[in-house]
Amino acid sequence: MSAYALPAEGGCRCGAMRFRVTAQPIMSAVCHCTGCQKMSGGAFSTTLMVPVAGFEVTKGNPVRGGTKKPGLVHNHCPECLSWVFTRIEGVDAFLNLRATLLDDATGFDPFIETYTSEKLAWVETPAPHKYETFPPMDAFPALLGDYATLIASEER
Template sequence: MKPPRLPLTGACRCGQVRVEISAPPLITAACHCRGCQSMSSSAFSLTAIMPADGFRVTAGTPVIGGLHGPDLHHFFCPHCMTWMFTRVVGFDGFVNVRPTLLDDHDWFVPFIETMTKEKLPWAETPARHRFEGFPPMEDFERLIAEYATAGEA
């Protein structure tokens, strides 16, 4: 895995909402849950979990869409409706960014897969770790540390 060159910039499909990332991702993932399948219109969604203080919207004003639940806030471009990032209530120090919206996303490889019990049988990724659900919270520190050193190998 090659580390991304910072800062990273990106935009929604129409370009009206732009973002900038100034910190390296903590970990990358592919989520196979039915919700992500529906929202991405694909077999899974891709996520780069970023420190919140290393992420900012630089143009436009995204709107909450998708589930509209109390715990997940999915942000979309109000014009083209591209799903751009997610904030999870209770995890205020993190933001989940859709990495393929970044101008340079060649560095991205999912390190973990989540919700594999709901994955389509043909959907495969090169992730190093797979979880039938979400990883237990006590595993995240170890996974983040492993991801941080994976690019050095």
């Protein structure tokens, strides 16, 4: 697990939507919930928690898609409907970017796994922190600190 070379760019499958990341992610994760499985079409979704100030859509205008569940705004490419990022209503500090949409996603390693209670039995990841649902809110300060320390130690 190491820091990302910034700026990092990426986009949807068809190229109609592009984005740029200019701030280091504050955490990386995979989510095994059945909702993420269905939206990603895979065993889990990948996430980089990116500071909002360090993210910009450079091409295209995202549209809301996926579940209309209150509190979650899933942003998709308007052309191919790829799931690009998610905003959590009331959380202005970061957004959840689908890590595999980076032009170079080879550096992605999950730091936490969520919803392991719904994961497919054969799935294994190297994430050092695993949660049956989401981590409790009081666990986030330590997780964010541990992630930042880990990334900083890899930059040396």
